[in-house]
Amino acid sequence: MAAVIQRLSRQALVTFMTRETAAFSSNFERLKTMLDSVTAEDIKLVVPNHLEQSNGTYTAGAPATHVSIFECPFFTLGVFILRKGSSIPLHDHPGMFGLWTLNGTRMDGFSRQPLHKRRLIRCRKTEHSFEESSGSCVLTPTAGNYHTIHNMSPGPSAFVDILGPPYAQEKGRDCTYYQECDPPSYHQATPIQVDNDDRWITEIPPPRDFFCDTQPYSGPPVSLQLISGPLDS
Ligand SMILES: [Fe+2]
Numbered sequence: 001m002a003a004v005i006q007r008l009s010r011q012a013l014v015t016f017m018t019r020e021t022a023a024f025s026s027n028f029e030r031l032k033t034m035l036d037s038v039t040a041e042d043i044k045l046v047v048p049n050h051l052e053q054s055n056g057t058y059t060a061g062a063p064a065t066h067v068s069i070f071e072c073p074f075f076t077l078g079v080f081i082l083r084k085g086s087s088i089p090l091h092d093h094p095g096m097f098g099l100w101t102l103n104g105t106r107m108d109g110f111s112r113q114p115l116h117k118r119r120l121i122r123c124r125k126t127e128h129s130f131e132e133s134s135g136s137c138v139l140t141p142t143a144g145n146y147h148t149i150h151n152m153s154p155g156p157s158a159f160v161d162i163l164g165p166p167y168a169q170e171k172g173r174d175c176t177y178y179q180e181c182d183p184p185s186y187h188q189a190t191p192i193q194v195d196n197d198d199r200w201i202t203e204i205p206p207p208r209d210f211f212c213d214t215q216p217y218s219g220p221p222v223s224l225q226l227i228s229g230p231l232d233s
Contacts, residue, residue, distance in 0.1 A: 003220035004042040008034050008162075009070055009077055010227040016074040016164035019097075028097065028138075031162070035101050035136040038160055043069065044219035047081055051156040054083040062213035064088065070222040075164035077222070080212070082151035082158070089207045090148045090178045093139060097164050101136040104157030109144030110199060120184055121146075124197050146178060146201060179204050 002010075011034050015027040050061045063086035067079040080088070082105070090110070110123035126144055139145050151157045167173050178201040 004034075004038060005069065005077075005220050006222055006227060008038060009222045012075045012077060012162050012164065013072070013224075013227050016097075019074075019164065032099055032136050032138060035099050035160065035162065038101060040158065042219065043067075043079060043160065043217070045079065045081075045158055046215070046218060047156050047158070048213075048215055051081055051083040054085075054156070062211050064210070064212045065215050066212040067215050067217050069217045069219070070227075071166065072224050073165070075162060076166045078161050079158055079217075080149075080161055081156055081215075082149070083156050084151060084154065086151050087210075088149040089210050090146060090180070090201065091175050092146045092178070093163060093167070093175070094145070094173050095141050095165075096139075096145075096167070096173060097141070098139040099136050099162045100159045104151065104153030105159055106150045106152045107137050107144070108148045108150070109139065110146040110201060111143045112145065113198065120181065120200050120202050121178070123199050123201055125199050177204050177206050178202060 011027070011031045015024065015031045018024050018027055048065050051065060063083050065081040067081070069077045069079065082088070109126045111126065113122040113124055123146060139147065165173065167175055181200050181202045183200045
């Protein structure tokens with residue numbers, strides 16, 4: 001019988017191979033449902049010692065660890081493990097869809113609004129918390145595409161991350177970091193209509209205090225050959 005992570009990977013492949021077709025939304029929904037039930041045991045999650053033992057004030061070492069499970073031209077599948085009290089800074093996934101799950105984190109998402117000023121982007125803020133029972137969180141090219149992820153648990157937390165299509169700088173899908181900023185000044189000829197949920201963000205260099213180390217994946221194998229052929233369900 002195929003492992004959960006193998007079936008999930010196969011559904012991700014089907015989903016992102018059909019991204020330009022009418023079948024995409026139902027495939028995406030199926031992928032989300034499958035991701036909802038993935039557990040730490042399914043991926044043989046091992047929390048690195050330096051994250052496990054961090055009390056949240058220890059600042060040496062990476063604040064996050066990334067475990068790459070699988071990459072192909074259609075999607076990437078991996079796991080981020082955040083140490084106590086750490087956050088992934090505000091960043092984007094241009095033109096990409098994403099799904100992630102596992103409890104203990106909070107996502108603050110921002111959706112780009114039509115109007116923006118030079119160097120300032122107007123967004124609308126949304127927020128999702130993952131609890132044990134809550135489903136996977138999704139982002140699309142237009143909803144929640146700018147986001148931060150905070151570890152809200154009393155120790156390290158981890159989430160599975162599926163992105164499709166993958167980051168590809170040469171195709172305009174590079175990761176940029178941002179920070180919230182004040183709205184543009186209003187003493188101008190044409191005042192801007194703003195909503196209470198509006199936020200303004202501006203691009204910043206990659207934050208120096210956030211970086212990832214890596215750890216090998218130790219769960220069931222995932223390969224293109226394996227997930228593109230028939231799986232015994
Ligand atoms: Fe992200």
